[in-house]
Amino acid sequence: MDSSHQHNYKLNKTEKKFLRKQIKAKHTLLRHEGIETVSYATQNLVVANGGLGNGVSRRQLLPVLEKCGLVEALLMPPNKPYSFARYNTTEESKRAYVTLNGKEIVDDLGQKIILYLNFVEKAQWKEMGPQALPPGLMVIEEIISSEDEKMLLESVDWTEDTDNQNFQKSLKHRRVKHFGYEFHYGSNNVDKDKPLPGGLPDICNSILEKWLKEGYIKHKPDQLTVNQYEPGHGIPAHIDTHSAFEDEIISLSLGSEIVMDFKHPDGVTVPVMLPRRSLLVMTGESRYLWTHGITPRKFDTVQASEAHKSGIITSNLGDLTLNKRGIRTSFTFRKVRQTPCNCSYPLVCDSQRKESPPSFPENDKEASQLEQEHVHQVYEEIARHFSSTRHSPWPLIVEFLEALPSGSIVADIGCGNGKYLGINKELYMMGCDRSQNLVDICREKHFQAFVCDALAVPVRSGSCDACISIAVIHHFATVERRVAALQELVRLLRPGGKALVYVWAMEQEYKKQKSKYLRGNRISQEKKEEINSDASVQGLHVEQMPDMGTQDSVSSVPSINDSQEGGCDSRKVTNSKLPVHTNRTTFHSQDVLVPWHLRGNPNKDKPVEPLGPVGSHDPSPVFHRYYHVFREGELEAACQTLSNVSILQSYYDQGNWCVILQKI
Structure with missing residues (x-):
């Protein structure tokens, strides 16, 4: 077989492999997402592999699509591995279909991703209903100055000092330090009879007094947990133990913003953006009934425009992109509870429900x-x-x-x-x-x-x-x-x-x-x-x-x-x-x-x-x-x-x- 024939054979094999993968992408979208593709050209394309859910941001994808014509809309559903592009004309979408199918792009983590495009009659996805913040939840932006942020971050000494009871407890995926009382992760509680010496740091006391005076918080906390999160790390969804702490739980985000997920027992999930230097205040239902956690990942889905800095990540698919996480340090303040909890949520309250027998097996x-x-x-x-x-x-x-x-x-x-x-x-x-x-x-x-x-x-x-x-x-x-x-x-x-x-x-x-x-x-x-x-x-x-x-x-x-x-x-x-x-x-x-x-x-x-x-x-x-x-x-x-x-x-x-x- 001469070299030209060999070249044609390889080309055909590559084309066949690409066609197989494009058909597979089409079937996957239909089976998993109910997105029906069509065999004729339209102004609308679904871009498989080109979505927020597999690490492709708006700033990466849009310039690639715009090389083929005027993009009227780029819709990127949250956590989905696909997006929708609407071109000004069918000719432009046909150009994109021919030019970009099988095109390799590099995501924000440096991984190579191949795009597969198919025509659709209209953009369609499983929409989240309109959402509101969980009842009792509040996010206050720019609660402290950048100077105070710097002082707070510098006040935490992460070098291990075994003579000090406040020394760093190194969890596998985050660094943590306790003040006032130590939080025991085995029992998810504090020992109320063993306060740590020294109380809360002086710098925190003055800031807490200010928040009390301005009405952002109602009680002065006596326990502080400082967590430092590297990009890609998180914390499992949880509810702070009812019997351990009073109603109000507050968390200050320093160093970098984060998306925290709140979930109601009926399955409703509300992603909430916590900007840098913002204060999260949880009371009532949001504190006692909803779980909160941080999904371990290196990018968060966020609003692309500056209009929505904090609060709910909306379902405006024309305004979502990916945001690379930085190192975030949270200061979470709580007031230790001295009496049993008598909240309005007895089914999830450890003080009000009967203790379950010890788990079996025992060894x-x-x-x-x-x-x-x-x-x-x-x-x-x-x-x-x-x-x-x-x-x-x-x-x-x-x-x-x-x-x-x-x-x-x-x-x-x-x-x-x-x-x-x-x-x-x-x-x-x-x-x-x-x-x-x-x-x-x-x-x-x-x-x-x-x-x-x-x-x-x-x-x-x-x-x-x-x-x-x-x-x-x-x-x-x-x-x-x-x-x-x-x-x-x-x-x-x-x-x-x-x-x-x-x-x-x-x-x-x-x-x-x-x-x-x-x-x-x-x-x-x-x-x-x-x-x-x-x-x-x-x-x-x-x-x-x-x-x-x-x-x-x-x-x-x-x-x-x-x-x-x-x-x-x-x-x-x-x-x-x-x-x-x-x-x-x-x-x-x-x-x-x-x-x-x-x-x-x-x-x-x-x-x-x-x-x-x-x-x-x-x-x-x-x-x-x-x-x-x-x-x-x-x-x-x-x-x-x-x-x-x-x-x-x-x-x-x-x-x-x-x-x-x-x-x-």
Whole structure:
């Protein structure tokens, strides 16, 4: 073959690859976001990969688009990996479609991103409703001068002084110092009988007196926590312990602005911009009922214009961009409460609700025994049936694997039936699982897989470019074991390597658990019977299931219902202190046993024996798998205890809390 023919062959291959990716981008937008593209030219384009959600700012994208013509509008929805561009004429949008499709741009972190453009009739997205600040929340801009800011920042001595009780407590992802009283992160409380010597710094006292006089605050605080955040770090969503502090909690932002997310229990999230030198005042509902936290990331979505410096990030998509975070130091002042809390929110108040019994199990040995009986043995028994319900890969996990460079070495820790091992043929993937029977299924599919415990993977440290752990870590029965499983993932990674982790979420609701991944799939009655038992652990109606079963690897969209109404309710299992999860309900406990009904005959060569308890109305055996379902922020908090990790992304995906970690 001469050189010219070789060149044409390579060009055609490149063009085919590009076309495949453009079609994939189109389908992803339709499936995930409901954005319908059209095959004819219009003035409007959707730009896949060109969005605030994947690190592309307005100032980067707009000049690229404007080279092809007059851009009437550039709409950038918050946290979405796409945007919409409207050109003055169809000719200009056609020019952009031809010129910019497949164009490589560099985002603010220096990563290369390829744009994929498709025509749309109109810009459409899932809008947030009009939002107001949470009741009782106030942001006061320019509360202090830049001179006072400089003095306050210089007053904090971060050098460790072990003779001083105020010495720096170094948390994994931020530096912290306490005055007045030390805040204990283990109990989320203060020891009211042990005030720290010295009280609050003198410079703070004079500023607090001024705020009292001017009416910004009503009580003089006696406790101060100083936090210093590097870009990319944050703090999990939380409510300051009711019994620890009085109503008013105030926080001064110094050094850099930040977006803080406030979330109501019903799921409404309000992102609030806290400018540099501003004061956040939380009272009433915003203090007692709404969680507040800072998402770990290096950029925030903010208003592009100067008109909105503080308060809510509005849904004006023509005025959103990315803002690079700087080093922020917060001074959070509170008044220690000396009496029980009597707020109007008893359901979330530790003073007013009954104390829950100590969590089970109580030690590592008990945890190991619980996992042996209610995880390892169960998966051995149900492996074939479990595998028959595990075919459809989850789109965002596929996206993670397909974005990895060719030739990457990837470990799937807790690989189940190997559903993800063959997704990207350009990766070297290996799987491991505690279940010999599941590993045998992987080997039947000619995948590389072996049996091992996720706490001790027999693979050399630093040898993997990436790891995935899909619905595995929630099977470990103590905080320490869950953190150890995360640390083991990180040990396998080379510096710069990434890990994707999925765990079941406590917050999902049965009635809302209609998966967007499964919408519109039809299924035969025969196939319904085959997968009916796994609807029990899906939180999904059978009619919503995909053609070949369910979605997850070592478990699935979290277990919030069962195919039989009323069967297997929240009773006890012999010798267990744990509740059995009630079918078709939300979770009421974080540590639960989830029923698996072994039905049908998924492997005709190996008849299923009745291996579990037999009920009078249901001849199928029922097994109980142990789960610790994670609250919002809990997975990030566990990751933040690891010393050599940064959290690149954290998100909610169809009943799961998910993080992408990077080894530093």
